[in-house]
Amino acid sequence: MAYLIIFCSIALLSLLVVSIANQREERLRSRRIRLHKLKLRVDELESLLLQVSPLVESPDILTQINDEIIDMYKMMIELDSSLPYLESALNSAEARSQQITERQTRPNRIMESDVKIAMAQKHLTEAAKVIRHRQSHNKITLEEMQAFLKELAYQHLMVDVISMVAQGHKATNKSNLFSAQAYYKKARQMLVQSTHSDPRRHEMSRQLVEIIESNRQSISETLMPESQFNPEKQANTAEPMLDDMLADNDDQHR
16 A cells, blocks of 8 residues: 555656646747747838838837837847847847937938839838837827827828829929829829828928929928939039030030
8 A cells, every 4th residue: 555655656746747847848938939929020120110211201200119129129038038149139229219319311202113102101001000009008108109190191191192293203304294294293182182181281282283383393302302303403413414515515626
């Protein structure tokens, strides 16, 4: 009887040891899976930050995406502080916050095709999801979320409109005035059909009417900093080139 009790005790102890080992392994496996998912999400956010950066005017939205990256690195460090690259990556993300605040670059919302327009707008939609996620986790207030979403919606519209205006400018620079008018009218139609309340939309629509009626050449740089295709700039570039050509001809005849 005593042997039976000892045998049963050993068996139960073995089962307990195996159970503890299995639980520990399951916790480690769960932690590895969690770390992997966080790493994938951080990679997605890092890519999103790069893609959205030229599409927005306010650095605050970029700061929110970067803050989400910082939060995720901190979560990963809590899960496994033994990974040396995490601390370095966290420091880099925190340093980037200051760079975002001080950035001087202008937006570039001119897309060359419908596919690129759709992709840019998809990135802006993904940025809006990050903003909503941060508000749902009390990282920002409801008022802040609404302001960020309003700005993202405006930039979503601007990707379409500014790309269309740029195509109109290119056509103007090639003296294809019929095509230029079509692009300008399409851009204005997008503005008119939009229900966005931003006053910049109404002012851009007014300036487009002036372009269509040949009373101005381009949108003010306050509304559209992407001025590289503006007709007046192309004309100013062409004039010195013409002067140089005429000067060369004079030299050859002498």
